[in-house]
Amino acid sequence: MTNRNSLKSTLFLLLIAFISSKVLASTGIEENDFKISGFSTLGIVNAGNSTLGYRRDVSREAVFDDTTFKSDSLLALQLDIKPQSSLSSAIQLVARDRSDNSIEDSLEWAYAKCRLNRNWVARTGRLGLDIFMLSEYRNLGFSYLWARPPVELYAPMGIEHFDGVDLSYSKILDEGEIRLKAFSSLKDEQLFGVSLSFETAKARFRLGATSIDFGGEGSKVIALLKPALQSAGVLGWADASRYARELDIEGKHIRRYSAGVSYDHNRWRFQSELAYIESDYKPFSPLWNGYFNIGYRVDPVTFFILFGYAKNVGDIENASAAPPGFEALQGSLQSLLNRVRADQKTASFGLKWDVRYDTSVKLQADHTWVEQYGGVLWQQKQDLVNDTELDTISLNINFVF
Amino acid sequence: MLFCLLSIAISVPARGYGDILIVVNQESSIYNISERELIDLYMGRRFEFSNGETVLKLDQGKDSDTKRLFYQLLIGKTLSEVTAYWARLLFTGRSTPPYGLGDDASIVNMVMGNKSALGYVNEELDIDVSKVKVVGRVH
Numbered sequence: 001m002t003n004r005n006s007l008k009s010t011l012f013l014l015l016i017a018f019i020s021s022k023v024l025a026s027t028g029i030e031e032n033d034f035k036i037s038g039f040s041t042l043g044i045v046n047a048g049n050s051t052l053g054y055r056r057d058v059s060r061e062a063v064f065d066d067t068t069f070k071s072d073s074l075l076a077l078q079l080d081i082k083p084q085s086s087l088s089s090a091i092q093l094v095a096r097d098r099s100d101n102s103i104e105d106s107l108e109w110a111y112a113k114c115r116l117n118r119n120w121v122a123r124t125g126r127l128g129l130d131i132f133m134l135s136e137y138r139n140l141g142f143s144y145l146w147a148r149p150p151v152e153l154y155a156p157m158g159i160e161h162f163d164g165v166d167l168s169y170s171k172i173l174d175e176g177e178i179r180l181k182a183f184s185s186l187k188d189e190q191l192f193g194v195s196l197s198f199e200t201a202k203a204r205f206r207l208g209a210t211s212i213d214f215g216g217e218g219s220k221v222i223a224l225l226k227p228a229l230q231s232a233g234v235l236g237w238a239d240a241s242r243y244a245r246e247l248d249i250e251g252k253h254i255r256r257y258s259a260g261v262s263y264d265h266n267r268w269r270f271q272s273e274l275a276y277i278e279s280d281y282k283p284f285s286p287l288w289n290g291y292f293n294i295g296y297r298v299d300p301v302t303f304f305i306l307f308g309y310a311k312n313v314g315d316i317e318n319a320s321a322a323p324p325g326f327e328a329l330q331g332s333l334q335s336l337l338n339r340v341r342a343d344q345k346t347a348s349f350g351l352k353w354d355v356r357y358d359t360s361v362k363l364q365a366d367h368t369w370v371e372q373y374g375g376v377l378w379q380q381k382q383d384l385v386n387d388t389e390l391d392t393i394s395l396n397i398n399f400v401f
Numbered sequence: 402m403l404f405c406l407l408s409i410a411i412s413v414p415a416r417g418y419g420d421i422l423i424v425v426n427q428e429s430s431i432y433n434i435s436e437r438e439l440i441d442l443y444m445g446r447r448f449e450f451s452n453g454e455t456v457l458k459l460d461q462g463k464d465s466d467t468k469r470l471f472y473q474l475l476i477g478k479t480l481s482e483v484t485a486y487w488a489r490l491l492f493t494g495r496s497t498p499p500y501g502l503g504d505d506a507s508i509v510n511m512v513m514g515n516k517s518a519l520g521y522v523n524e525e526l527d528i529d530v531s532k533v534k535v536v537g538r539v540h
Contacts, residue, residue: 136493354481
């Protein structure tokens with residue numbers, strides 16, 4: 001019910017923004033100074049099985065062997081205001097399904113931007129988190145081939161924006177533009193990163209490094225387990241205190257390093273990204289993830305194949321034997337340790353049909369192999385004790401306006 | 402049904418057109434423009450002419466045939482791909498697309514009336530370009 005109210009409130013805000021744009025437009029503000037635009041996706045997906053719930057990324061509600069419009073559908077409105085050539089601001093609201101929905105979360109961006117000179121640009125406010133090739137437009141389905149950004153690379157990082165500053169330097173070279181960007185949050189949770197990109201009319205290269213504070217107490221399971229383990233440590237299970245310390249997520253960081261390349265010329269489209277994620281939080285072993293895509297256009301349809309891969313290195317940690325009376329707690333701890341790893345790959349094929357210059361239809365079929373205890377990208381109803389295969393079928397209609 | 406529609410869409414032949422003329426105001430200090438500079442301007446990487454002068458980039462209507470030809474010749478992209486490219490820049494706050502107008506005649510009128518304007522017209526449409534300056538050609 002709360003989610004439904006939040007969604008209604010967000011849609012109401014979007015409506016207000018749209019009406020405001022019409023009112024301001026009628027007051028004589030020139031079109032160049034004030035621009036309202038948006039995009040949307042109406043998507044249906046059939047995914048998951050009885051124990052593994054499909055989710056586009058870890059911030060979403062999961063789908064267990066069901067068909068839903070909620071996972072991929074969204075509506076976004078953006079308001080751009082440019083009072084001077086060097087100053088501008090933008091607000092973007094995105095209404096979509098979230099497991100933790102609120103108006104604040106629906107505010108994707110709200111920032112002020114200052115072009116300091118030909119090369120330097122500074123922004124402050126709520127900004128998109130620039131850690132992927134599709135970082136700041138992963139919701140903009142019209143701009144990429146697939147039904148959604150490849151789950152293996154994009155799903156582990158559900159965070160899409162932060163409140164802070166970024167500074168970028170760009171320079172036009174003979175064949176393209178090079179861009180260096182640094183960003184940092186201004187809140188208590190530490191988040192900072194740098195990226196280097198080079199873009200020509202046909203190709204794009206990107207390198208990035210980011211450090212993100214986990215923030216908060218972690219999942220509800222961890223919040224319940226930690227005090228229980230602390231008590232068990234006092235009451236006779238010697239290793240429990242160590243496990244409680246290891247589960248303490250406060251002050252722990254993720255460090256992510258990534259590289260990406262895309263090539264888009266004539267009929268061919270290639271894109272690939274690879275990332276390595278490590279953490280000082282012991283339950284999360286280092287993760288390699290990436291994807292590779294080839295597309296071929298037969299106007300107005302582009303056909304594609306896509307391979308995704310995500311795997312935590314190292315073995316599953318086995319919780320030490322617990323003395324009598326603590327077996328259930330030991331079982332809960334082991335279940336948590338069994339569910340924090342990714343070990344899966346997906347092969348996909350599909351098509352993007354550009355119906356007209358602002359509308360596309362996408363059809364995609366995915367087959368995913370999830371290895372034993374490697375289902376962290378899915379919502380798990382129980383420990384994944386066997387290798388599993390799943391199919392996901394998606395149909396999307398994307399618009400920009 | 403989907404594949405029936407697909408086959409119909411694919412079979413529609415493209416219309417044939419000639420060169421694209423790049424035009425600026427008669428009083429502009431620009432006398433020629435390279436393909437490289439034109440790509441940088443129309444792909445949102447450059448915000449002024451190479452001599453540092455302000456530029457008002459003009460685009461044609463969203464689904465105009467001249468626009469389709471211009472981007473196909475300039476960067477080898479379809480209108481959908483150009484829309485996707487600009488959507489990416491717009492919705493990531495990097496840049497806003499060129500100012501869109503109706504057709505070739507509107508472009509010429511706007512260029513005549515604005516010293517900073519830069520536009521493009523289809524040579525084969527016999528638009529009167531005698532009152533603007535042709536500084537480039539895309540073919």
